[in-house]
Amino acid sequence: MLDSTRTAGATSAGSAHARAMAVAKVAAGQADAVDRDGRFPREAVEAMREQRLLGLMIPTEFGGEGLSFGEIAELCTILGGACSSAGMVFAMHQIKISSLVHHGAGSPWHCDFMRRVARDQLLVGSATTEAGIGGDLRNSVCAIVPDGDHVAIDKDATVISYGLDADAIMATARRAPDAASSDQAMVVIEKHQAGLVQTSVWDTLGMRGTTSHGFRLTARVPAAQVFPKPFAEIAAQSMLASSHLFWSALWFGIAGSALGRAQASVRAAARRTPNAVPPGASRLSAAAAELAGLKALVRDGIARFERARHDEDELNAMGFAVAMNAVKVEASRRAVAIVQEALTIAGIMGYKNDNPFSVGRQLRDILSAPLMIANDRVLANTATLLLMSRLDTALED
Template identity: 50%
Template structure:
């Protein structure tokens, strides 16, 4: 997410021409409406319209299918820019692009799925994600609802704890048990378009932050054809694509939120110093800590992107314990660093940051970023990782 990376993003192929300019245009629109989105807990319709107009929903679709072939690095830059403007818009974009990545990396060769990819690029469709349900909570590696098959058609009845922006999306990508006889961990990924399903409300979305993601709970009743079920096992999709892409893009959005808060802390400190003849305000000592936290977060994201780029076409490397540990801990470490950075920015600004009004308020930034360690709880992630690494030998040397 350095300036060099942003410049590289805009020069990678003719399809990506003007990517930074389009991203900046969307971010400007998102920032203009961010306060209202948060206050009213409403979907960021203006920002999503701008994403469509600037053709960013289909950015990662391969060029041969009508998209721009944007890399994960390019998408991370977009998430970072959107995070600085409107947290909910950034998270919606990140979740959508994670589902697109799953389709692109595991749906090629299936005519129905390739047609869907073409439609995403052509019509700029927005895909929602449904990976959690009532019985499983945040455990995305086990499903209660199962795919039912009859005469070549499929049916799914799923009680979803949350479906982020489900009511506003053009389609939903969801996980389910392979069949009624399958174990909860024997899962598949399915793609449904709006005409394939109905949503029955189960729970609302009245939260501290990330209010514009509109992540209400629904009963998902879907029908379709067998081709809408990806052939690759969900366990492989999860490890090779969903986890690395989502953790990189989520982390980039959270880093963007931290950057927004730090900008306010910088502006407050400079204003206070001008008014005090150059004397720093009491909270200024926290500003350096905020900047340091953000730099650490960005460095971790950069390392993760490099790891993913190096391993992207190597299933064995993607499945390795070293890669899975690093990409799993990315979410944990960056979410904690982002929260720390925003808290340090709040302490820098003092009462001016604590107030909900005024140009130096950190309230919305803090409420939004507090979702980071809770969205798929960090404790659950670390506990699962501890189990998987328990039998692995401890490195005997620094270079091991």
């Protein structure tokens, strides 16, 4: 676990931890079926609603529990270790809630939406990618079109996170028909307002239960549902950090789960030959050190964001973006390597399905980590930033 530092909300955080563990038990029981059938982790998400996990980050004045960024990240780790797909659904939902909390407080409509998320445990999905932009969420082809006191959107979304099961979708588009592709806004579209025509199927190697099919998304909604701040600010000040850090916490959970199975296989070997050191023991110790390093990397990233979250200048600084990018790239690399090493340690039993030492599902799921906002794209963005900023070579901030 990430073992987040407890604050004034320690009671709520402790309760959320126990509730997340209850959800994890449900998620783990269905994880293989979710993966095999490529289906939405309905049981786990229903348990999240029953345990009231979907509104945890919503401030208490809007009916939530006001959990910190680090406390939410810890729950991503718990759920990711039980079922990667269920954990990713939770993480993706909380990424959108982070944007809502950080950038919706000045808007009466978005404040009311926060209350409804907390009260009704609404699940929020994401539509930020689009045909024709190559996975670049900071550019849009479609536009928000004014229509009286409403706006209309028509988006060819290559993926919408669990689009068929979301209660609302946050979609990006150009701010206006004459706006540049990078001049974007984000709008909340509720389920009853969304027209969804499926255009592709989410048939993937891993993370199969996120069911992120492609859709033609159309909607006409009140203009008040558009976030008042430009998407550029939302991306820089909340979405960048929450995506990279919640995903990294999730990947840490997957890596820990796989290595736990490898450890169990080494222990089983030790019981069979009590007078000999099992062949995988030395590899296990090295992999455990790598897991500890991954934990430190993620916790450091979370701590940096917690320090910066109330300082817009720091959130917009190039150095902050470089640091968050570094966490994403390095966490995804390390997590993949740890799960691959877990397979080596467990050997053929790790390779086979349907046994306690199997890590096949975790391996297939973790291979998505370098591809979710592709590391090459992240590194290219970092390269541009480094042309205009200093390297961070200080040990202390």
